[in-house]
Amino acid sequence: MRLRALLENDALGLRLLGGSDELDRGVRGVMTTDLKDPSRYLSGGELVLTGLAWRRVAEDSEPFVRILAGAQVAGLAAGEAELGAIPEDLVEACSRHRLPLFAVNESVAFATITEYVVRQVSGERAGDLAAVVDRHRRLMTSGPAGGGPDAVLDLLGSDLDLRAWVLSPTGRRIAGSTAGSAGSAAGLPAATAAALAGEHLAAVRAGRRAPHRVVADGATYSLFPIRNTGRGAVPPSHDVRESVLSDWLLAVEADAGDWPAARLDLLQGVTQLIAVERDRREAARTVRRRLAQEVLELVQTGAPPAEIAARLRVAAPVLLPGLGTAPHWQVVVARVEWGADSGVESGPVAQSLLEEMLVDPVANGPDTADRIAVAHNGEEAIALVPLPALAAPDAAEDADAAPADEGLHADALLESVRAPLSAGLADDGRLTLGVSAAVHSAEGLRGALEEARHARRVAAARPGRVCAAGHHELASHVLLLPFVPDDVRRAFTARLLDPLRDYDRRHRAELIPTLEAFLDSDGSWTRCAARLHLHVNTLRYRVGRIEQLTGRDLSRLEDKLDFFLALRMS
Structure with a gap:
């Protein structure tokens, strides 16, 4: 859960005293203490609840807050039952260390807050996550029969109820669910996948720390980079531009900001396993x-x-x-x-x-x-x-x-x-x-x-x-420029006239002479037909065949000019 969720629950009666720009911090647990130095009991990410019994004088606030900030706790909630209003020295210390500070109304028991936080952060399914990671690793290392990234993502779905996709930098789906939630037909729409890829690339270029949180089409996704770790991999100190347009990403339909450390570690392990498959495909190229x-x-x-x-x-x-x-x-x-x-x-x-x-x-197989x-x-x-x-x-x-x-x-x-x-x-x-x-x-x-x-x-x-x-x-106006290579001119001429030459060779239809006469007659049907000694209907048939074979329209000035130049350059 995030700190801001504490303020959204009116039953908790919390007031924010400082740190409004840090409310997206994740809360991974809760601890109640009145020790001056509780560092031995902190592991990071906790919401610390205190009744302020440790504070005897104003100078006590700075070392206490410094210890909490060093332990990387999520925030501090201080009760008003002991001292009434929260002391200003504590507010100032929290501000200096960028530690969010909440005031707990004396009518609210710490047990109420603890129960709420524990209920929110323990919503993940029970199970041995280490065993899940081991199952993923066995699938990825068991050869073609293992199923590759799709098998890994299927396990994420079955073990952790997570829908996830492996995407390329362009948003192409490499692996992942093809079925939508609640039986919907589509897994991840192409437009959404492209949007997620764009958000991921923008975050990487901006140097933001992963996972990246994105909201698209009303759903929240967390984006994890999949780095190239095999032969030719760039070192960790590389310029991000060397790999940003080639690295894959893992898109998970969930808000990873609310996850405990164990689940984040699991997803990082999954990205490393998928990176092995990416390296294998890279070698095959x-x-x-x-x-x-x-x-x-x-x-x-x-x-x-x-x-x-x-x-x-x-x-x-x-x-x-x-x-x-x-x-x-x-x-x-x-x-x-x-x-x-x-x-x-x-x-x-x-x-x-x-x-x-x-x-x-539209393809996503290994080949x-x-x-x-x-x-x-x-x-x-x-x-x-x-x-x-x-x-x-x-x-x-x-x-x-x-x-x-x-x-x-x-x-x-x-x-x-x-x-x-x-x-x-x-x-x-x-x-x-x-x-x-x-x-x-x-x-x-x-x-x-x-x-x-x-x-x-x-x-x-x-x-x-x-x-x-x-x-x-x-087009012809470009080909008239003197810097255009002769090979380009020849390619243009061949593309325009070769279909007609091939047809003439097979059918003795004289489409090339007909085209030359038609252009020399300025597109006049009667003059051209008389010049070739043809009926006008026969001429119209031949011109129609020329247009059909070349995809051009001889009633358009641009196409007439292209044919004219192609014939002169041939």
């Missing part, structure tokens, strides 16, 4: 990171496409087990930047964060991150994302109408994580991302990398703590 690094080095050094394709064939079974055909690939580039002279190495921070962001948000390969190159993290090839359609017409806009989208990538990540970045950090178009071969991978990098630079020019840009935003 080593192979995927190495694959990404190898492919990235080949691409950046200008290796032959055949060599890159061979490496991709090796990577595909690891990232997409059971896949029968080579997937398409997409590149995502991320950069985390802190304030000037921060001294924080940002590459690993961006790498860990990008791995988390690319996990399927949800097994399909993401992220390398870091200096201050930049680069993700190689495999996209399963589109399922074979039933008819050729369906194949022709396959969506040209597959894969990840920058806006969707940030939709649910912008708020919590902004809290973690606080007022001195920025995250910018760039997303390339999907490429179908090793030849296009270098262009995709440059495209993603340029998109990230476009995002960096925008205001805000978290920004992203995709390949769609590399």
